[in-house]
Amino acid sequence: MSVTKVSVIGASGRMGSEACRAVEAADGLELVGRFDMGDELGDLAGADVVVEFSVPDASAANVAHCVDQGVHVVVGTTGWSEGKLADLRRRLDQHPDVGVLIAPNFAIGAVLMMAFAEKAAAFYESAEVIELHHPDKVDAPSGTAARTAELMGAAREKAGLGTVPDATTSDPDGARGARAHGIPVHSVRLRGLVAHQEVLFGATGEMLTIRHDSFDRVSFMPGVIAAVRKVKEHPGLTVGLEHYLGI
Ligand SMILES: NC(=O)C1=CN([C@@H]2O[C@H](COP(=O)(O)OP(=O)(O)OC[C@H]3O[C@@H](n4cnc5c(N)ncnc54)[C@H](O)[C@@H]3O)[C@@H](O)[C@H]2O)C=CC1
Numbered sequence: 001m002s003v004t005k006v007s008v009i010g011a012s013g014r015m016g017s018e019a020c021r022a023v024e025a026a027d028g029l030e031l032v033g034r035f036d037m038g039d040e041l042g043d044l045a046g047a048d049v050v051v052e053f054s055v056p057d058a059s060a061a062n063v064a065h066c067v068d069q070g071v072h073v074v075v076g077t078t079g080w081s082e083g084k085l086a087d088l089r090r091r092l093d094q095h096p097d098v099g100v101l102i103a104p105n106f107a108i109g110a111v112l113m114m115a116f117a118e119k120a121a122a123f124y125e126s127a128e129v130i131e132l133h134h135p136d137k138v139d140a141p142s143g144t145a146a147r148t149a150e151l152m153g154a155a156r157e158k159a160g161l162g163t164v165p166d167a168t169t170s171d172p173d174g175a176r177g178a179r180a181h182g183i184p185v186h187s188v189r190l191r192g193l194v195a196h197q198e199v200l201f202g203a204t205g206e207m208l209t210i211r212h213d214s215f216d217r218v219s220f221m222p223g224v225i226a227a228v229r230k231v232k233e234h235p236g237l238t239v240g241l242e243h244y245l246g247i
């Protein structure tokens with residue numbers, strides 16, 4: 001069996017260190033490089049695939065460097081705006097053999113939660129997202145919540161649903177949360193939590209709740225390892241692990 005060489009960017013962080021352990025434990029993968037803030041990325045220690053878990057402000061430049069080196073990238077970092085994605089697509093056009101996966105969430109249950117929420121969104125007048133995370137998280141709303149809202153907003157539009165009903169006329173402190181693609185999104189930060197999300201749907205006389213909990217960062221690792229194994233078969237940019245899993 002041929003060995004895939006893997007480097008991790010953000011290797012000292014919560015996710016990066018977990019990813020290093022997972023790569024070291026995986027058959028057919030060899031951890032060849034650990035990079036963190038301030039390190040020269042250079043040739044990425046000869047990696048075939050890079051796993052990138054850094055910070056939203058740094059991720060795009062790190063991924064651009066990998067693509068320019070002809071190295072496939074599995075990206076978990078949040079904060080990928082439409083503009084950054086467009087820049088990355090243009091860069092990948094110059095490197096047509098390189099694959100990049102950007103996954104807002106690598107936990108299989110979270111991928112299913114997003115798919116179920118997208119499906120349900122067409123059937124309910126009311127919908128809201130509550131994401132709950134550890135208080136060391138720097139971005140809000142979470143990438144998972146933003147992606148969930150994007151999928152739900154598109155499904156609502158396709159189904160001809162209008163805006164969610166809400167009679168609020170006074171909300172000086174933002175108690176109704178942020179709006180992402182028309183969906184109210186609420187962010188909770190609480191010591192003891194890891195990564196959790198509830199998607200609430202309401203219609204007259206009923207309510208549907210879809211909830212996912214990551215209690216430990218190991219929950220993300222099967223998805224990360226599956227992505228490392230598959231990324232080279234998917235040239236260009238893919239957003240969402242569901243596209244690799246046939247979900
Ligand atoms: N897609 C997914 O399944 C998941 C995604 N995440 C996301 O991954 C990212 C990292 O999360 P955590 O590991 O919890 O954060 P963290 O703060 O523990 O780790 C980030 C690491 O990146 C390093 N870093 C900062 N600037 C850098 C640069 N320019 N180049 C290389 N490394 C740099 C930091 O020194 C740190 O070691 C966040 O955006 C988070 O939302 C987190 C969990 C799961």
Ligand SMILES: O=C(O)C1=N[C@H](C(=O)O)C[C@H](O)C1
Nearest residue numbers: 078104105137142143144195
């Ligand atoms: O920062 C985290 O912890 C997480 N970040 C990702 C996000 O913003 O959605 C994935 C998961 O929720 C954990």
